[in-house]
Amino acid sequence: MSGISSATAQAETSxxxxxAFRVALADEPEVDIxxxxxxxxxxxxWVSVLDTESExxxxxxxxxxxxNETLTVTVNVGSWNPEHDDDQREVTFRRAFAILGTIQTHIRVNDIELGGAVLWCVPGRSSSTGATPEERAQFGEFTEISATFVAQHRIRTFQ
Incomplete structure (x- = not known):
């Protein structure tokens, strides 16, 4: 059964x-997933799958x-450019949010059950401190976003 198993689905969901991220970003091979x-x-x-939490x-x-198990998976989405100027700051900012938007849309529209791993999965909260702080700008411009995906799974004892 889709989204139902006898134990936690933390690993399977991650x-x-x-x-799903690889499928969503298949046309963008330069994104490290x-x-x-x-x-x-x-x-x-980049897109990195990080923490997973089960409740x-x-x-x-x-x-x-x-x-019912509610799973929250935290991901990190980011973009970096070695150049340091206001134009590149905006480019990396837009790029990071575009990558996040692409994967959020793919999951909501095309793969809400994550291939049958869960009953449903939707984008959760996201946060970003914005663009590169001035004290770190000598290393280039970057934007990082911490985002979550929230999923529902059912644990059932099969006999």
Whole structure:
């Protein structure tokens, strides 16, 4: 059954998101897509699948020992350019948010169940401190976004 298993779906959800990001960004091979941070960086643009969190509300456990699991996966999306000027600052800012928008749209429109790993997945919160702080601008311009995807999965004891 789609989105239902006998244990947590934390690993499967993170890996399914990784696969969805690769599909969404298939036309942009320069974007580095990785599980965890990659060091040293491979390119100027990246998407990294980071933390995963599972939450179960015990109030909803029924006689069949079925429970709903809410999964939150944090990703890091970013863009960097070695040049330092206001034009490049805006370019990296727009680029990072364009990458995030592409993957959010793909999941909402084309892969809301993440290939059957979950019942549904939607974009969650996102935050960014904006563009490069002046004290770090000598290294180029960059924008990083911390974003989440929230998914629902059902844990059911199969007998």
């Amino acid at each position: 890996l399914a998101l990784l696969a 990785a599980l965890g941070y990659r060091w040293p960086p491979v390119g100027y643009d 179960i509300d015990p109030k909803n456990i029924g006689p069949a020992r079925q429970l």
